[in-house]
Amino acid sequence: MKKVLKIAVGVILASTTLAGAGTLDKIAEAGKIVVGVKNDYRPWGYLDAEGNPVGLEIDLARDIAERLGVEAELVPVVASNRMEFLQQGRIDLIIATLGDNPQRRTVVGMVEPNYYAAGANVLAPKANGLKEWPDLEGKDLCAIQGSYYLREISQKYKANIVAFAGVPEATAALTNGSCVGLVYDNTWVESQLMTEAVWADYEMPFATEQLQPWAIAVPLAELDEAYGQKISEIITDWHKTGYLIEANAAHGIADSPFLQEQHEKFR
Template identity: 25%
Template sequence: AFAGCTSSEETPAPAQGDVPETTIFIVGIDGEYPPYSYIDSEGNPQGFDVESVRWIAENQGFEVKIQPMAWDGIIPALVNGKIDMVYSGLTITDERKEKVNFSIPYWVVNQSVAVQEDSGYTLDDFKNGTLVIGAQRGTTGQMWVEKNLIETGLMSKDNLKTYDNFPLVAEDLKNGRLDAAIYDKPPMLDAIAGKPIVIVGEINTGEEYGVAIRKGDVDLLNSMNEGITTLMADPYWEELKIKYEMA
């Protein structure tokens, strides 16, 4: 039932045959989502969520393989069994709950809106539907614009541009192809650092991040919930927050 397999080759043969093989679960991430999940300069997956799942795996007695992939297809990949969980700043939504199960929440964020520093655009301009807006495809930021600006008739759907990853959005905002961008605030701060781009406001969505797990994988869901609860009560949780400047 799992995308991961058992690691019989990596585990030394038990003398008595009574050491259980360790299950490997494949964890899908967006490799462009700092500080939660990204690829470091040596090409290794890193970040707050990546370190969290490694700790939880150790705590719960399984192994993980971190699999960077396209964000827009990440839930289908989970449903189709290519990966075993999504642990990458994924917001718990009712729509997604129809397809997958979610762990208990481990983080809360708002959406943020960014514009070019010297553009003079405000959060009101954004909310009035007068700007050309960029968002990462398949995110709650995109969904917010669709629901609140396009479906209400405030903005033409042509004024929403979607991209595979957020660095591409930030690039087009910088070079003026977009007037504004919407994204979860922590990765937005990371994406605009050092660029002539500023956050002009937040939309208080109060979204909760959770780990998505295939429906039916109840043991894994229980184990992740136990692991998250244990992690959040452990001093390591505070260390992670400090390390990734989220305290």
């Protein structure tokens, strides 16, 4: 009986040790961190002419990997699958324009401080003459599946949401006239209007609503453990040193009041 008890205790201790090792040790042992990123959200995450992932969030993923002393393996994700990939263990980290809200905090570990912020707005042809959000009532509005602001826009402004899996499908529908506009993050809309000639006849007609901070996410069980704490330290340092402000400017993104506020807070 004593021998059986010793074996049982040994198994329990071994299991506890393995569970306690956590993601940070797994990353170190593998020599890489697997990060879910966007590849259709220029200039935060997209593919260059050679098909290589580039962008602000790609830089952040690689900086985290460098600080951890490992390589960065980048896995493309979209709004509808990024949290599922993290839950399934297919990725170790999400850096993919993930809005932080209470509902999502029950699913994945939203690391604080937040690293960016954005709200909802619309990219629409100037010829459509949209002026205010209520102008969307009864109209088809293209969107991206999984975007946090869709329910409120549908309920508050009575728009008919036509959701697509990714940006390419949604923008194709917009340009072929299938919808009156594309609702998406104001940061993305602004960057498109500033950098892409294809949108010369388009505009962002509304005031931005539902401003929401973005979070880097770890597995929920790891949020308060060594892994979550390490990611938090890195983000804090980004704000403290102004790294995020510099990276934002390097990618031609409009100045972010949120980043400036966080820099002042942490420096």
